[in-house]
Amino acid sequence: MSILKETLPHFFSDLQNTICQKLESYEDTSFTQDPWKRDAGGGGLSCVVENGSVFDKGGVNVSTIKGSPSSDNELSMFRTLCKQFNSPKFNLENSSYFASGISLVLHPKNPYIPTVHMNYRYFELENEGNRIWWFGGGCDLTPYILDKDDAQHFHKTLKDTCDLSDPSYYPIFKQKCDNYFYIPHRNEHRGIGGIFFDYLHEKNPEHYVSLITQCGHAFLPSYIPILEKHIHTPYSDDEKKWQLYRRGRYVEFNLIYDRGTLFGLKTNGRVSSILMSLPSQVSWHYDEQSLSHQNNALMDVVSRPICWV
Numbered sequence: 001m002s003i004l005k006e007t008l009p010h011f012f013s014d015l016q017n018t019i020c021q022k023l024e025s026y027e028d029t030s031f032t033q034d035p036w037k038r039d040a041g042g043g044g045l046s047c048v049v050e051n052g053s054v055f056d057k058g059g060v061n062v063s064t065i066k067g068s069p070s071s072d073n074e075l076s077m078f079r080t081l082c083k084q085f086n087s088p089k090f091n092l093e094n095s096s097y098f099a100s101g102i103s104l105v106l107h108p109k110n111p112y113i114p115t116v117h118m119n120y121r122y123f124e125l126e127n128e129g130n131r132i133w134w135f136g137g138g139c140d141l142t143p144y145i146l147d148k149d150d151a152q153h154f155h156k157t158l159k160d161t162c163d164l165s166d167p168s169y170y171p172i173f174k175q176k177c178d179n180y181f182y183i184p185h186r187n188e189h190r191g192i193g194g195i196f197f198d199y200l201h202e203k204n205p206e207h208y209v210s211l212i213t214q215c216g217h218a219f220l221p222s223y224i225p226i227l228e229k230h231i232h233t234p235y236s237d238d239e240k241k242w243q244l245y246r247r248g249r250y251v252e253f254n255l256i257y258d259r260g261t262l263f264g265l266k267t268n269g270r271v272s273s274i275l276m277s278l279p280s281q282v283s284w285h286y287d288e289q290s291l292s293h294q295n296n297a298l299m300d301v302v303s304r305p306i307c308w309v
Helices: 002-024 072-084 149-166 171-180 203-215 219-229 237-257 259-266 270-278 296-303
Strands: 032-037 042-050 055-067 094-110 113-129 128-144 194-201
Touching: 002 042, 002 055, 002 094, 002 113, 002 203, 002 219, 042 270, 055 270, 072 113, 072 259, 094 219, 094 270, 113 203, 128 149, 128 171, 128 203, 128 219, 149 171, 149 194, 149 203, 149 219, 171 194, 194 203, 203 219, 259 270
Parallel strands: none
Antiparallel strands: 032 042, 042 055, 055 094, 094 113, 113 128, 128 194
16 A cells, blocks of 8 residues: 555646646736645645636645544544544554645636636555555536536536546446535535545555546546636626625535545644635625525526536
């Protein structure tokens, strides 16, 4: 398993560089590179753009961390992980962990360009020769003004990519995505979904390395055509106001339900990188119906997910 500790961080770093270079070709500014180290072990590189011509805020982060769970918060989080992995009796005393991954969130300025999220990661936990490991991740789209052609393109790209590893994956991962990115207190889903998976370990590691490699490389083909289609689309003040309001749902999910956010905060992670996913501008309104712009087609889909391909 040690070979994964060497190869995966390099893959995530190369993917980060490729994505940032492509995104910068549409921007009037560059990503700020912020390398960091973690006292407990490991570190990463946060690449962030703010107040650009295309993105209000965006970040592409890679990290590789290691250590031993010690604080009450850490032990509580790792017990939860073990339980979710169906290994509740794993001995956490004197154990060590390793995690490596890439996480991306883009909040475009234009309301016609959707917010997008991507995350792929590898995790292992070891104690006296006992090791559990898994892969997780996904990619999902959060539009503010629904374009069905965009949704179909996004989902088809992800389906075609998953099919390279196993034709059964996409429908399973799509359903898991719909289930995961759900906001119970709103009775809504965060967006139009995509794919999501976690705790993959039944097959050999090489199979899952291939899966996340292909999915990682699929990000630009899934998203760039949508960005290019709408980058010059004019929009009104009302549409921008609607976008800022709907971003509130994104914030609510990430701060209350997102496992990655909770894991980072409970393991003394780097707060600025963890909360990179939050938009720089967002608004809440007491009465949604008071907003002059209403996207009924979008609201139908976030209330009742549909099959796009």
